[in-house]
Amino acid sequence: MKGNSRLGFILAIFAAVGCGSLAVVQAITAPAIAMQSQKALNESLRELFPDATSFEDISSSITSSSPAVKFEEAYLVKSAMAPLGVAIKASGSSYGGTAKLLVGVGLARSIAGVKVLELSDTAGLGMNAMSDAYYVDKANKITFPGQFKDKFITDSFEVKKDVVAITAATITSRSLTAIVKAASEAGAAWIESSAMAGAAPGGK
Amino acid sequence: MKKLWKIFNGGLVFENPLLVLMIGLCSSMAVTSTVSNGIGMGLSMTFVLLFSEIFVSAFRKIIPSSVRMPVFLIIIGGFTTIVDLVLKAYFPALSKSMGVFIPLIVVNCIIMGRVEAFSYKQSVLASIFDSFGMGLGYTWVLVGMSAFREVLGNGTFLGIQVMPQSYQPILFFILPPGGFLIFGLFIAFNIWNKNRLTRKAEAKENA
Numbered sequence: 001m002k003g004n005s006r007l008g009f010i011l012a013i014f015a016a017v018g019c020g021s022l023a024v025v026q027a028i029t030a031p032a033i034a035m036q037s038q039k040a041l042n043e044s045l046r047e048l049f050p051d052a053t054s055f056e057d058i059s060s061s062i063t064s065s066s067p068a069v070k071f072e073e074a075y076l077v078k079s080a081m082a083p084l085g086v087a088i089k090a091s092g093s094s095y096g097g098t099a100k101l102l103v104g105v106g107l108a109r110s111i112a113g114v115k116v117l118e119l120s121d122t123a124g125l126g127m128n129a130m131s132d133a134y135y136v137d138k139a140n141k142i143t144f145p146g147q148f149k150d151k152f153i154t155d156s157f158e159v160k161k162d163v164v165a166i167t168a169a170t171i172t173s174r175s176l177t178a179i180v181k182a183a184s185e186a187g188a189a190w191i192e193s194s195a196m197a198g199a200a201p202g203g204k
Numbered sequence: 205m206k207k208l209w210k211i212f213n214g215g216l217v218f219e220n221p222l223l224v225l226m227i228g229l230c231s232s233m234a235v236t237s238t239v240s241n242g243i244g245m246g247l248s249m250t251f252v253l254l255f256s257e258i259f260v261s262a263f264r265k266i267i268p269s270s271v272r273m274p275v276f277l278i279i280i281g282g283f284t285t286i287v288d289l290v291l292k293a294y295f296p297a298l299s300k301s302m303g304v305f306i307p308l309i310v311v312n313c314i315i316m317g318r319v320e321a322f323s324y325k326q327s328v329l330a331s332i333f334d335s336f337g338m339g340l341g342y343t344w345v346l347v348g349m350s351a352f353r354e355v356l357g358n359g360t361f362l363g364i365q366v367m368p369q370s371y372q373p374i375l376f377f378i379l380p381p382g383g384f385l386i387f388g389l390f391i392a393f394n395i396w397n398k399n400r401l402t403r404k405a406e407a408k409e410n411a
Contacts (some may be wrong), residue, residue: 011271020283025286029364040296059315123237124358124378 041073045087048104048113051079058086062190068092069182071166074190085112086190094175096121100115101145101179105187107162109153114145114180128173144173148180153188157181192201208333215337217401221314222345222387223394224252228314232346233383237306239362242350243343244298245305248287249341252309253318254332261323261331263303276319286311314342345390348402 046052056076064071077084081123085106091098097120104112116130128134136144144166151162157177159165165173198203219225223231231249235241259279260267267275288306291299318338323331327355354360357377359367367373378380 007268007271010268011268011274014267014275014278018278022282022285025289029289029293033289036293036296122378123241123354124373124375 024202041089043116044117045075045077045104046101047115048087048102049077049079049084052077054078055082055087058190062086062088062186064090064182064186066092066178066182069179069185071186072100074187083107086187087112088183088187089117090179091118091181092175092179093117094121095126095169095171099172099176101176101183103148103180103183103187105184105191107191109188109191111151111153111180111184112150114148115174116145119176121172123171126166126169128166128169129176131171134166136166144176152183160204177201208330211330212226212333212337213343215334215339216344217341217394217398219338220341220394221317221338222342223391224398225314225317227317228312228342229387231305231308231312232342233380234308234388235344236294236335236350236353236383236386237357237378238354239303239347239350242346244310246339246343246346247307249309249312249314249342250335252280252283252287253315253339254335256280256315256319257323257331258328259283260319261326261328264324267324272320272324276316280315283309314338334362349383349386349390353382357382 042055046057054077056078057073058076059071059074062071062074069090071088072089073089075087077087085104087102087104089100089102091100093099098118099116099121100118102115102117104114106112119127119130121127121129132143134143135141136147144164147164155162157163157180159170159173159177163173163177215221221227222229228249231245235245256276258278260276263275284306287309288299291306318334322334326334351361352361355366356374357379359365359371359373374382377386
């Protein structure tokens with residue numbers, strides 16, 4: 001019994017020292033990490049909305065209606081003059097793990113743009129979704145996420161019908177399309193409800 | 205010095221973790237579809253292995269053998285998390301491209317295997333040589349495999365097109381079966397190389 005408590009004590013000391021050093025490293029790196037991710041996010045938001053000047057966090061007021069798609073963050077994107085739309089960082093599972101997309105929804109109920117943030121599918125097949133040099137429409141140089149630009153929320157979003165699939169990567173194409181669909185629907189719904197809420201006092 | 209060199213060399217050829225000890229195979233098969241992945245995984249794993257071996261070896265006298273496994277896990281997991289945080293904070297681009305491999309390092313059996321079989325019994329200096337040998341032994345196989353797989357399966361090397369445009373990539377090599385085939389050929393090559401080196405050493409002794 002005495003031996004056991006000694007072992008437990010030694011183990012506890014190792015765990016405590018380990019935790020302590022991790023806490024120190026975390027405290028030192030946390031501000032830098034937050035800054036980096038903010039910077040990366042701003043850059044990708046600007047790619048979808050080139051006129052954007054400021055972003056307002058609306059993550060808490062927007063929820064996914066699809067159980068397979070999770071919304072991590074959501075932003076109301078504004079220019080100097082007026083709101084431009086909503087950008088949602090949504091994740092869902094794809095062929096090789098979790099896929100993360102940034103979906104921008106414009107005020108006109110159409111998609112402002114889609115950007116693939118994270119994907120870990122098969123290189124040469126599903127990963128073509130992230131490539132800037134893989135075109136689903138070679139003549140017009142349109143990439144897989146690029147084809148969603150200006151697409152209407154009310155479209156059917158069916159792979160091989162109104163969405164062009166990546167060759168030999170149907171699962172990737174389908175899962176990414178499902179994420180885009182869920183995010184754009186939620187974004188459009190949010191714009192509609194907030195526009196109505198905003199219109200009431202302004203109308204008087 | 206000669207002994208230390210032998211330890212280092214062992215990791216590269218005679219006791220290569222992938223081709224001879226056959227540990228850490230899952231990660232090697234998963235990440236070798238592109239060369240940049242192979243390099244990233246190899247180097248980050250070498251880094252974690254180095255520090256885990258140093259610490260385990262330094263504390264080997266005060267780690268009771270009945271709780272050594274949890275202590276090893278704390279050390280390995282702690283270092284992996286530190287690497288992860290530091291990369292995220294100061295090298296975001298590198299962290300982004302290696303993000304998927306960092307969790308894979310914790311479960312890489314080469315680290316657990318070497319810590320348990322080597323540095324728990326050996327000096328810090330020997331452990332440093334062992335971790336470099338094992339780490340680079342792991343890295344060269346990953347880079348070699350991924351070079352074959354990326355060039356044949358995707359027509360590129362480090363993302364740059366090297367095959368003529370008319371070349372139709374053989375997707376088989378990117379997919380798991382191609383990985384196993386290449387891996388088998390690497391084992392065969394290593395056995396041939398090992399026998400060659402052994403014969404050479406014997407001939408030298410006899411002469």
